Amino acid sequence: MNFKFSEKMGNLKASAIREILKFTSDPSVVSFAGGNPASEAFPTKEIERIAEEILTKTPIAALQYSITEGYGPLRESIKKVILGRGETIFHEGIDDIIIMSGAQQGNELSCKVFCDAGDTLICENPSFIGSLNSFKSYGVNLVGVTLKEDGVDLEELESVLKQNPNSKVIYLIPNFQNPAGSTMSLEKRKAVLELAKKYDVMILEDNPYGDLRFAGEDVPSIKSLDTEGRVIYCGSFSKVLAPGLRVGYVVAHKEVIQKIVVCKQVSDVHTNILAQMICNQFLEENDYQQHIQKLRGIYQHKCNLMVDCIEKYMRPYITYQVPEGGLFIWCTLPDHIDMVDFCNQAVQKKVAVVPGTAFMPNESYHTQSFRMNFSTPSDDDIVRGVKILGELLESLS
Amino acid sequence: MNFKFSEKMGNLKASAIREILKFTSDPSVVSFAGGNPASEAFPTKEIERIAEEILTKTPIAALQYSITEGYGPLRESIKKVILGRGETIFHEGIDDIIIMSGAQQGNELSCKVFCDAGDTLICENPSFIGSLNSFKSYGVNLVGVTLKEDGVDLEELESVLKQNPNSKVIYLIPNFQNPAGSTMSLEKRKAVLELAKKYDVMILEDNPYGDLRFAGEDVPSIKSLDTEGRVIYCGSFSKVLAPGLRVGYVVAHKEVIQKIVVCKQVSDVHTNILAQMICNQFLEENDYQQHIQKLRGIYQHKCNLMVDCIEKYMRPYITYQVPEGGLFIWCTLPDHIDMVDFCNQAVQKKVAVVPGTAFMPNESYHTQSFRMNFSTPSDDDIVRGVKILGELLESLS
Numbered sequence: 001m002n003f004k005f006s007e008k009m010g011n012l013k014a015s016a017i018r019e020i021l022k023f024t025s026d027p028s029v030v031s032f033a034g035g036n037p038a039s040e041a042f043p044t045k046e047i048e049r050i051a052e053e054i055l056t057k058t059p060i061a062a063l064q065y066s067i068t069e070g071y072g073p074l075r076e077s078i079k080k081v082i083l084g085r086g087e088t089i090f091h092e093g094i095d096d097i098i099i100m101s102g103a104q105q106g107n108e109l110s111c112k113v114f115c116d117a118g119d120t121l122i123c124e125n126p127s128f129i130g131s132l133n134s135f136k137s138y139g140v141n142l143v144g145v146t147l148k149e150d151g152v153d154l155e156e157l158e159s160v161l162k163q164n165p166n167s168k169v170i171y172l173i174p175n176f177q178n179p180a181g182s183t184m185s186l187e188k189r190k191a192v193l194e195l196a197k198k199y200d201v202m203i204l205e206d207n208p209y210g211d212l213r214f215a216g217e218d219v220p221s222i223k224s225l226d227t228e229g230r231v232i233y234c235g236s237f238s239k240v241l242a243p244g245l246r247v248g249y250v251v252a253h254k255e256v257i258q259k260i261v262v263c264k265q266v267s268d269v270h271t272n273i274l275a276q277m278i279c280n281q282f283l284e285e286n287d288y289q290q291h292i293q294k295l296r297g298i299y300q301h302k303c304n305l306m307v308d309c310i311e312k313y314m315r316p317y318i319t320y321q322v323p324e325g326g327l328f329i330w331c332t333l334p335d336h337i338d339m340v341d342f343c344n345q346a347v348q349k350k351v352a353v354v355p356g357t358a359f360m361p362n363e364s365y366h367t368q369s370f371r372m373n374f375s376t377p378s379d380d381d382i383v384r385g386v387k388i389l390g391e392l393l394e395s396l397s
Numbered sequence: 398m399n400f401k402f403s404e405k406m407g408n409l410k411a412s413a414i415r416e417i418l419k420f421t422s423d424p425s426v427v428s429f430a431g432g433n434p435a436s437e438a439f440p441t442k443e444i445e446r447i448a449e450e451i452l453t454k455t456p457i458a459a460l461q462y463s464i465t466e467g468y469g470p471l472r473e474s475i476k477k478v479i480l481g482r483g484e485t486i487f488h489e490g491i492d493d494i495i496i497m498s499g500a501q502q503g504n505e506l507s508c509k510v511f512c513d514a515g516d517t518l519i520c521e522n523p524s525f526i527g528s529l530n531s532f533k534s535y536g537v538n539l540v541g542v543t544l545k546e547d548g549v550d551l552e553e554l555e556s557v558l559k560q561n562p563n564s565k566v567i568y569l570i571p572n573f574q575n576p577a578g579s580t581m582s583l584e585k586r587k588a589v590l591e592l593a594k595k596y597d598v599m600i601l602e603d604n605p606y607g608d609l610r611f612a613g614e615d616v617p618s619i620k621s622l623d624t625e626g627r628v629i630y631c632g633s634f635s636k637v638l639a640p641g642l643r644v645g646y647v648v649a650h651k652e653v654i655q656k657i658v659v660c661k662q663v664s665d666v667h668t669n670i671l672a673q674m675i676c677n678q679f680l681e682e683n684d685y686q687q688h689i690q691k692l693r694g695i696y697q698h699k700c701n702l703m704v705d706c707i708e709k710y711m712r713p714y715i716t717y718q719v720p721e722g723g724l725f726i727w728c729t730l731p732d733h734i735d736m737v738d739f740c741n742q743a744v745q746k747k748v749a750v751v752p753g754t755a756f757m758p759n760e761s762y763h764t765q766s767f768r769m770n771f772s773t774p775s776d777d778d779i780v781r782g783v784k785i786l787g788e789l790l791e792s793l794s
Contacts, residue, residue: 044452263534
């Protein structure tokens with residue numbers, strides 16, 4: 001039959017990454033296309049022990065309906081253990097916190113709360129495809145602002161704000177951006193917050209990778225600079241504990257959280273409660289800093305290895321920025337190489353990367369870049385895969 | 398600061414039930430206001446054993462990112478164990494199945510896929526507040542059709558379809574409806590499907606309580622009568638296993654499922670994978686029919702007890718329909734008693750029920766009814782609470 005789908009769904013397509021990931025189910029393919037955290041970073045034994053303890057001692061609490069705002073002790077643990085380190089992300093008396101089924105849900109519902117169809121949402125260009133698609137699913141007008149090595153181009157941002165008086169939200173990933181790997185400077189964070197005030201728009205600060213810094217110095221979050229409640233902050237356990245749990249959180253002004261609560265209530269009612277209890281007990285019983293140090297070691301090693309291989313095999317042909325954390329390296333081809341053709345040829349040679357077009361706010365933007373992930377592949381695969389990409393680049397140059 | 402929330406969020410309020418449930422945190426209050434399944438119905442030992450086994454044997458699979466469509470073996474188990482009993486809900490070659498974070502997400506995303514702001518969605522009057530609010534969150538025009546003892550009023554439904562050519566979806570809870578407790582007759586199911594064809598609208602069939610039948614005969618689902626893919630069927634593990642797991646599913650035409658996959662991907666990426674694996678292993682290793690029989694016994698006992706008490710204490714003052722399954726009894730007051738005032742006075746006397754206004758499609762509808770839940774309270778509380786309500790009714794009559 002002929003389905004009459006909603007207009008807002010008309011232009012929404014399955015993520016281009018998903019299409020590429022289909023190739024990667026072939027075990028002979030080296031995949032730099034995913035964004036999975038390293039499996040060896042999961043504290044599996046600890047999670048197993050905690051889950052057993054919860055299901056033995058308090059099975060009903062872990063299995064019955066729970067409240068939409070999230071498991072109370074977890075909300076407190078996040079404030080105490082994760083958010084309070086050297087900066088004030090949670091402003092007592094102004095902000096509130098809600099547990100989400102992953103930070104993606106936080107981004108999605110923040111958009112729903114502020115944007116009607118046709119409203120403008122400003123994002124970095126490039127930006128995280130999952131969030132961009134979630135914004136598109138609400139029919140918003142998505143406008144990208146060029147991302148430089150130290151964050152968005154401020155002049156371009158102000159120009160976009162001026163040209164789009166219906167702008168509601170600026171979406172940013174300030175730390176180890178996905179896909180670009182760049183980190184926004186403190187000066188730019190302050191300037192962006194000032195622009196948001198000047199044009200009366202909200203900032204949606206997505207920080208899934210912030211704890212995965214393995215080089216350089218921490219930069220204060222934009223939320224820590226915000227005293228009026230203009231910034232919505234999304235955090236996640238996906239990269240620091242385990243993504244399959246689907247637990248994230250949003251810190252925002254109480255009034256904003258109230259709206260997000262209503263939106264979440266009508267979506268999935270509440271986040272899986274056993275997973276929330278596991279996250280909480282992990283935070284309560286472990287030294288979080290020590291745990292994070294271990295993860296940083298794993299990712300630093302993998303990033304260094306990939307950078308070494310890029311220098312050895314790919315360097316003459318591409319430009320890139322060495323990330324100070326996160327999971328991704330963003331590589332840019334010279335103009336004479338067709339980027340999409342390069343990605344397709346790479347898959348044929350059994351190495352998958354993600355063409356940068358996947359991360360553009362819409363199809364009108366052009367890019368010569370592609371994204372490489374270093375957290376998922378094994379060391380051997382990193383060496384082998386980058387070498388194959390280098391050979392392909394040589395043949396195309 | 399002054400937040401500029403989206404228009405569609407403007408009229409959306411937190412569920413009225415939530416406000417009432419706040420009173421019920423007082424342990425001296427007898428709550429007939431919730432909708433929680435009976436805790437004694439949870440197979441806690443079995444879930445504990447299964448969770449431990451999964452986290453010992455396949456921890457990475459249970460903790461890593463997974464696919465949006467859901468855990469493959471669970472999708473197969475649902476088709477095999479739950480959907481195939483005496484009727485064809487899943488039409489091979491036409492339909493597909495996706496795992497949801499609760500059936501509520503299935504209802505929400507079905508609306509998102511078919512309705513733009515301003516489109517009409519037709520529902521039963523009264524209907525489940527969670528779904529109604531989820532539809533409202535997309536700015537749809539919600540029109541209620543009177544619910545009779547055997548399902549919606551067909552003449553009124555056709556009249557609404559005629560008057561609203563922008564109707565996209567008819568939302569129905571055919572079995573043990575929430576809140577009314579009624580079950581739609583086979584004749585009406587067939588007639589509603591014919592009307593949906595005639596006016597080219599989709600049917601969203603929500604069936605969270607279908608397995609909780611403790612009296613009468615099963616009636617075929619509307620989805621089983623549908624050969625072209627016009628019906629979207631939502632099922633749930635919340636009432637038959639445990640709601641805290643947040644696992645439900647949607648069966649619909651492949652093209653519809655593809656759209657729902659995209660919507661879910663941009664919302665919570667996928668449902669908590671450990672919970673999906675627990676549901677699957679429970680279905681694989683247990684006799685589901687035997688499990689369901691046990692639950693039916695628990696709910697039949699509780700329903701009978703509440704009905705006996707209603708007959709003894711409340712009967713002269715109210716009318717109601719004895720449900721053949723589910724969790725709720727819908728009671729209607731005579732015109733001379735103010736329903737909302739009755740509910741407020743009941744709470745003051747430490748018995749919470751939900752005023753029927755909570756289940757109206759919008760505030761323009763009037764009702765003399767209120768909802769009572771028998772699955773959550775203890776036997777003692779059922780006797781004590783109904784007696785108090787009877788005394789209150791006597792004093793008001």
